[in-house]
Amino acid sequence: MIISYILTDSDTAARNITFSKELVQKGVEIGHETGETLRIINESAVRSMDMTEQIKTATAEQVQGVKLVTQSIEDVSAMASQIYNASKEQSExxxxxxxxxxxxxxxxxxVVRATEAQQRDGSEIEASVDSHMKTSEEMFATMELRRKQSSAVVEELEIMKGVSP
Incomplete structure (x- = not known):
């Protein structure tokens, strides 16, 4: 009877050892699979970090570019405003x-009417004055055109400035 208990207990112990061995083997397999999965996750995380760093660098470069464009637009706007003011002063x-x-x-x-003796000279003066007046009128028209063009440039720049971030 003791032998029978020993045999039964030994058989139970052997089954338990076999079962434990199978569980350990499954645990090792799961550990390997988990390790491989973690390795893949780690590689993905490293790639994600690299991409994030590249995005960060590109974003910083883009921000710097936008700042430069904005500053250039402001500089051109200031110059156009100065040109406009100078044209306005010239027009005045x-x-x-x-x-x-x-x-x-x-x-x-x-003078022509008052001095008959200088009538011919007065006529020449009048012609000269007319010529100068015509030239001045042409200059005025040109300056007015420049003023309008400067105003248009300033308006365009203000529109561009309003559109930029």
Missing amino acids: ATKNILRSIESIKSMAVN
Whole structure:
């Protein structure tokens, strides 16, 4: 009877050892599979980190580019504004010159009427003044055109400035 218990216990122990061995073997296989899965996850994480770093670098470069473009637009806008103001001042100066020429023309006409002896000379003065007046009017027209063009440039730049981030 003791032998029978020993045999039964030995048989149970052998089955338990076999079962434990199978469990350990499955655990080792799962460990290998888990290790391989973790290796793949680690490689993916490293690639993701590299991509994230590249995205970060590209984003920083893009931000710097946007800053440069914005600064350039602001610089061009300031220059266009200065050109516009200078054109406006030139236009006002030309108007003043035109008024002065008209005043001179009026004086010349009065001199012609008052002095018959200098009528011929007065006519030449009047022709000269007309020529200068025409030239001044052409200058004024040109300056006015420049002022309008400068205004258009300033408006375009303001639109561009409003569109940039």
